[in-house]
Amino acid sequence: MGLEKIHFVASPVALAQEAMARLVRRHGQAPLGEAEVIVVLGGDGLMLQTLHGTDKNGLPVYGMNRGTVGFLMNEYAEEGLVERLGAAESAVINPLRMRATRADGAVVEALAINEISLIRAGPQAAKLRILVDGRERMAELVADGALLATPAGSTAYNYSAHGPILPIGAEVLALTPMSAFRPRRWRGALLPKEAHVTFEVREPEKRPVAAAADSAEVRDVIHIVVASEPAIAHRLLFDPGHGLEERLIREQFV
Structure with missing residues (x-):
């Protein structure tokens, strides 16, 4: 099936803007409501931003790297774009939904494609109680924070925190501590994708915590529930042979 009605999105940097201008001259710019596919020109940050902004239209998204890391992007090339889109492999990702309650009682919901992270917001380590499906699994984690990552996000913040890389088709989530002090040797856990994970912040006035769903931050949180959003x-x-599954495997051998 050909994907010829393309809506282009580009980061504000000159490299991406110039590429978009050339591609629009060649292929046109389909309005979002009429497009068959979205082509993102930039880096992973713009890809995440685009996915968050278009989660209701169901369009496939194809990225070409005009940024830095570009883990979620394909190599940039102006020739044969329609053919590449037609031959591309697809990976389906369900985001995480966070429901965070602040100390003032306000409740904030947000979606994350990569991870939900809880990070200390003061000089002292955070103290977190962790429950899975309503059952206490850790009475107290003393650490800089903790995060819950999807397979797609497992090579991002999660990997930097020494969490595991997950195959894209894995029906699991990675729960990873950040600089854990107690229990000192706890390296995290793998949880079923359907799990509901609750974090309760201990001593929030003395040890404030911020929660982030990808780049959307909520400060002074006291209670956070995270679950996959099917x-x-x-x-x-992705171009054939360079899909997310292959990238996740390859990343473990570098």
Whole structure:
């Protein structure tokens, strides 16, 4: 099936803007409501921003790297774009939904494609109680924080925190501590994708904590519930042989 009605999105940097201008001259710029595919020109940050902004239209998204890391992007090339789109492999990603309660009682919901992270917001380590499906699994984690990552996000912040890389098709989430002090040797856990994970902040006035869903931050949180959101499915397109599954495997051998 050909994907010829393309809506282009580019980061504000000159390299991406110039590439977009050339591609629009060649392929046109389909309005978002009429497009068959979105092509993102930039880096992973713009890809995440685009996915968050288009989660209701169900369009597949194909990225070409005009940024730095570009883990979620394909190599940039102006020739044969329609053919590449037609031959692309797809990876379906369900985001995480965070429901965070602040100390003032306000409740904030946000979605994350990579991870939900809890990070200390003061000089002292955070103290977190962790429950899975309503059952206490850790009475107290003393650490800089903790995060819950999807397979797609397992090579990002999670990997930097020494968490595991997850195959994209794995029906699991990675729960990873950040600089754990107690229990000192706890390296985290793998949880079923359907799990509901609750974090309760101990001593929030003395040890304030901020929660972030990808780049959306909520400060002074005291209670956070995180679960996968199966009703939302992001479809990313990759060139054959260079899909997200292959990238996740390759990343473990470098």
